[in-house]
Amino acid sequence: xxxxxxxxxxxxxxxxxxxxxxxxxxxxxxxxxxxxxxxxxxxxxxxxxxxxxxxxxxxxxxxxxxxxxxxxxxxxxxxxxxxxxxxxxxxxxxxxxxxxxxxxxxxxxxxxxxxxxxxxxxxxxxxxxxxxxxxxxxxxxxxxxxxxxxxxxxxxxxxxxxxxxxxxxxxxxxxxxxxxxxxxxxxxxxxxxxxxxxxxxxxxxxxxxxxxxxxxxxxxxxxxxxxxxxxxxxxxxxxxxxx
Amino acid sequence: xxxxxxxxxxxxxxxxxxxxxxxxxxxxxxxxxxxxxxxxxxxxxxxxxxxxxxxxxxxxxxxxxxxxxxxxxxxxxxxxxxxxxxxxxxxxxxxxxxxxxxxxxxxxxxxxxxxxxxxxxxxxxxxxxxxxxxxxxxxxxxxxxxxxxxxxxxxxxxxxxxxxxxxxxxxxxxxxxxxxxxxxxxxxxxxxxxxxxxxxxxxxxxxxxxxxxxxxxxxxxx
Numbered sequence: 001x002x003x004x005x006x007x008x009x010x011x012x013x014x015x016x017x018x019x020x021x022x023x024x025x026x027x028x029x030x031x032x033x034x035x036x037x038x039x040x041x042x043x044x045x046x047x048x049x050x051x052x053x054x055x056x057x058x059x060x061x062x063x064x065x066x067x068x069x070x071x072x073x074x075x076x077x078x079x080x081x082x083x084x085x086x087x088x089x090x091x092x093x094x095x096x097x098x099x100x101x102x103x104x105x106x107x108x109x110x111x112x113x114x115x116x117x118x119x120x121x122x123x124x125x126x127x128x129x130x131x132x133x134x135x136x137x138x139x140x141x142x143x144x145x146x147x148x149x150x151x152x153x154x155x156x157x158x159x160x161x162x163x164x165x166x167x168x169x170x171x172x173x174x175x176x177x178x179x180x181x182x183x184x185x186x187x188x189x190x191x192x193x194x195x196x197x198x199x200x201x202x203x204x205x206x207x208x209x210x211x212x213x214x215x216x217x218x219x220x221x222x223x224x225x226x227x228x229x230x231x232x233x234x235x236x237x238x239x240x241x242x243x
Numbered sequence: 244x245x246x247x248x249x250x251x252x253x254x255x256x257x258x259x260x261x262x263x264x265x266x267x268x269x270x271x272x273x274x275x276x277x278x279x280x281x282x283x284x285x286x287x288x289x290x291x292x293x294x295x296x297x298x299x300x301x302x303x304x305x306x307x308x309x310x311x312x313x314x315x316x317x318x319x320x321x322x323x324x325x326x327x328x329x330x331x332x333x334x335x336x337x338x339x340x341x342x343x344x345x346x347x348x349x350x351x352x353x354x355x356x357x358x359x360x361x362x363x364x365x366x367x368x369x370x371x372x373x374x375x376x377x378x379x380x381x382x383x384x385x386x387x388x389x390x391x392x393x394x395x396x397x398x399x400x401x402x403x404x405x406x407x408x409x410x411x412x413x414x415x416x417x418x419x420x421x422x423x424x425x426x427x428x429x430x431x432x433x434x435x436x437x438x439x440x441x442x443x444x445x446x447x448x449x450x451x452x453x454x455x456x457x458x459x460x461x462x463x464x465x
Contacts, residue, residue, distance in 0.1 A: 138407045154462035173415035
């Protein structure tokens with residue numbers, strides 16, 4: 001089965017009907033194992049038990065960028081290959097990506113409070129994640145601004161690609177901006193490389209969260225396809241009644 | 244080439260005539276800058292310190308305000324469709340339109356900067372530094388903003404959306420513009436480094452902006 005076979009929404013729906021339960025089960029198992037391992041992981045010698053926030057925070061932060069990558073590929077699918085499901089994929093991914101980014105920010109703030117003594121620090125990394133979150137919201141606003149999905153899809157695709165081009169520049173400039181204003185006084189993760197006791201649960205959690213994203217994304221795509229079908233049925237009904 | 248020159252001349256002429264709205268941007272820039280001391284307090288040393296940031300924010304908001312005009316008027320009277328269908332490559336036409344818009348709406352902001360710098364208690368070095376960075380940076384604001392303007396015009400009621408889409412993209416320009424001005428005023432960094440990066444951002448936007456705007460016009464207009 002290639003990507004082009006999936007262009008038929010009916011085939012896509014039947015495939016996801018078969019795949020989704022397995023994905024959901026795999027996600028649940030991985031996340032359960034991950035949470036168990038995270039709970040069993042030793043306390044950090046400096047951070048104590050708060051280090052366990054990392055096991056939720058890092059996968060969310062990773063996904064916040066990964067989802068924009070998925071949307072960029074989908075945007076290419078919309079603009080270059082005109083794949084009929086690409087815009088569905090892009091539209092379904094945006095709110096999920098925004099949610100992961102939001103969770104990364106919130107868990108980061110909760111972690112920052114005991115560690116740095118403040119919920120928010122204008123640290124370069126925090127700031128660029130916040131900008132990423134704003135860009136997700138802008139993209140979602142763009143999706144909602146147009147009622148014709150295919151028009152909205154092309155506009156959103158261009159914005160997604162421009163954003164993908166711009167995000168590294170923003171990241172770089174925010175790094176510059178922060179080092180200009182204050183030296184790196186904030187304690188950073190990853191100075192000493194992670195011990196296996198932390199690394200293995202973290203990897204399990206990262207894979208689990210990625211699977212969670214795939215599951216949610218496929219389910220959201222299904223919903224979007226069904227929503228469009230309902231909409232076109234309603235339109236047909238309305239035009240029949242009018243005639 | 245003559246077509247592009249004609250397009251630039253036409254756009255500037257329209258912008259400067261009655262109903263063009265190019266000078267609204269300067270008026271807005273002036274008003275925002277005058278409002279700042281009311282919010283911060285008439286503390287001259289503090290205003291000196293914040294001056295470059297205030298001027299940059301004012302210029303950013305003023306250029307955002309007029310961006311909406313870049314395509315909407317042409318879309319309403321149908322000339323945008325002619326430009327899209329014409330033989331001149333749409334990317335070049337977009338670049339010409341952005342250039343004309345910058346000449347009519349961006350350049351006056353830089354001309355107004357010395358006067359506003361005087362009001363914010365900036366000395367000659369600081370004022371010229373801000374004016375120079377604005378000269379190098381505002382083209383980037385116009386050319387990246389053009390992407391948002393092109394998206395907004397295809398969405399019919401996208402005017403409100405424009406600010407939300409464009410502002411995050413302008414963060415690098417703001418950072419390096421203010422950094423270069425501050426470097427010229429108080430150091431400790433060399434002025435050249437952030438200024439070169441600012442110029443680089445403008446150059447990148449000259450390439451990316453027209454292509455993205457042309458793509459969104461081609462895909463979006465029906």
